[in-house]
Amino acid sequence: MLSTFTHTLPILQQESNKTWMPRLAFAPQNTAPRGDTLVVIFLRGAADVLNMVLPHGEDAYYQMRPTLGIPRPDDSSAKKADRAIDLDGFFGFHPSMQALLESWSSKQLAIIHACGAPDESRSHFKAMELMERGVDDERGPASGWIGRHLATLNTGNSSPLRAVGMGTRPQRSLSGGVPVSALRSIADFHLGGDARLLQQMRAALSTVYDGDVLGQETLSMMDTLESLDPSAYSAAHSATYPASEFGLALKQTAMLIKAEVGLEVSAIDVGGWDTHFAQGSVLGLMPNLMKDLAEGLAAFHADMQEHMQNLTVVTMSEFGRRASENGSLGTDHGHGSMMMVMGGHVNGGKVHGEWPGLRDGQMIGPGDLAVTTDYRDVLSEVIMQRLNNQAVDAIFPDYSPRGIGLLT
């Protein structure tokens, strides 16, 4: 019996073929077994990467950051705990990133510095939009790069949890491919009520969502997640996730991977990186964000040790911040950023990319780190080598990625 509420109701009937209805943008081009589970972490607000992985070998860094600069690893005038943690003689971790040393030393964490997008608007919103769409300007496709990856690769996976946007709104990068649901909390993903009531609610919902892709997906997610017990989850190798939203998102990602419910992509946002004011040098606002990020990633790395061969974790941000600190102990919008890639097949323990330098004439615009590696070079390599998808020309239209030797 036909009773789809999207079609029988007059208000929607006339609109059912219009462009605003969500629809699949692409027919899958390739069939291939699924590759790694991809976790994409977006640091919203333009993270100050020059204080995350800092060039302690650059005098200019210390000249431009008299109060925010992190002391050199061998600076005996500073307490040891306040100094940068040396990575390769030139770059060092901010001390709050210490938790990442283990994955760095085990060569499962790579850094791509001076990495980013060509856009120079220094607008968060324009930069994020272009980056999540994977395009150079507004004329490109409206869908997101992850959406196009999922849409161009048929892995035979019809799970409602093939791609998940952690939080309350799926990331723009996920749009335009397969249906994607937001997932804030596995524990809260249920209708409540006793079995009898649940049956009634479910009956009403499956009737009104008959023929509606997203509604059916939500019902099916509800069934899948019902079998998981988040309160009973215990991470492997005594890993402890931070008690933050980010920690929860990673822990839930781990839970879904281990439960083998068909997760291929998990997108996670971490906000708060727009640090114009009092960002803190060794301690404070931004060091707290870095600590959360590093401890979250470290916990995930430990918890997922047995799964690392089938996992790639990428962190990115829309652009970097001005090399010179501003007068309010913060930093203004800049250009070049940094990406981190973690996984079992990463050419890790290494800072990739050409370092453009921070002296006059080496920087661009009002004194910003230049971009020497396009973020799409990094993502293309991951997509082709770890996700089994060769359709990068459809995923990043009008861009020819360069190989950067990021993966082994």
Add this chain to the structure above:
Amino acid sequence: MLSRRDFLKLTSLITASAALASCAPVYRRLTGDLTTSRWTPLDAHDFLVLNRLTFGPRLEERARFAEIGLQAYIEEQLAFESISDFECDLLLTPFKTLQMEANEIEAATNQLFDGYDRQRPANELRQATLLRQIYSKRQLYELMIEFWSDHFNIFIEKGNCFYLKTVDDRDVIRTHALGSFRDLLWTSAHSPAMLVYLDNQVNEKSHPNENYARELMELHTLGVDGGYTQNDVMELARCLTGWTVKEHFWLGDFVFKEDLHDPREKRVLGHTIRASGQQEAEDVIEMLVTHPSTARFIATKLARRFIADDPPQAIIEKAAQVFLRTGGDIKAVLNTILLDGMPLARPKYKRPANFMTSALRLTNAGTDAALHDYLLRMGQPYFNFPTPDGYPDVSEPWQNNLMPRWQFAFALMRNEIEGTKSHLPELLDVSSTGILEEDVDTLTSLLLGSPLERNARDHLLTTIRSAGASPEETLPILAAGIIASPAFQWR
């Protein structure tokens, strides 16, 4: 201070849920003349238009619209000062911080004083915002409050915004929402909450901070492609040095500190700005108000909010011309957009707050509007959007988070929300014939504009009954199913 219990009693008395049959006259005063025996079905497009002009049309609004037509309805709503809002105002009386000055609100949250409560200003503002959306008769005005609160978004958790936003909401947004854009922008630029949120309170001559200067052009006026450069951002930031917030006497008020201001000459958008202290940035604000990019940017955003995600260019152009001609008269611009745009309005996916308010209004629920946790799960907690672009205003970002909407729909209809009460049987009593199918038709035309197609209705009823619902359970589950349905998510 009223207790929560008293408050609820008051709420339900004033909203006069039909539960209080003995209060029929009060009920009539609020929801219109109930002598109509049935909820008259509404043409689908009219229902869409009314959904665009209200937070979900109550019966009185349906009746008024049918009586006077679109043009007169818009005129009446635009002349919001002439619409008495006594009942709604009464609901807000417990929220004392709404009328306080910044230093008074600060004192109410300061641990030096007895009975302090740091969460109070934000909670009161959030509750008041929802109560107004649900109960105010000035629906179009409240829609514009929501629009400008997004446009001039402030994250209430940043620094002292937790108490300063209350003042911004009252003195900037609510004072100028249907006035002149120039006054709106002007007061926003002098608003301590905005200066704190976008870091201008630390913008000093020795080290300018670009944050506010950039968003003033990118998000508040010209738009990202509106013709400014990185250099304009840096120069405007210098004009704005010294615009800050008082920290001692009359703390939380705006102050211009000459000694922190960079007096050197600046050049913004091709104009030389000579040293004149506070007036430099004010001159730029006047330039921004009359800039054609601003007119286009505001017209586009209004058209997107009221007409469609992808509104017709011709209407945007026309509204932008009106904006320029009238020097930013918001009523005139909005009138153009609504008059020309409503016939072309296209469905938009309800944002979470609108989903919630429409469900509450259309079921005539009584509520204290302490519903922040539901909004949090749906993704639109008011005044909690961290970045200055405000909550997205197109359909797509909102379409993929159904579960919390379903949770709300069932909780509402099953009366499981503390402080909120729906009275479905009593609501239907007004026109009930005692036949379930006819009650369902009444209910669906109430919630969706017109009754369900008969087959769909019977199928839904059968499904719910065969899942074991008793006669008393059937209608609430069905109503929740309709509220949770795809059709109800669109407006």
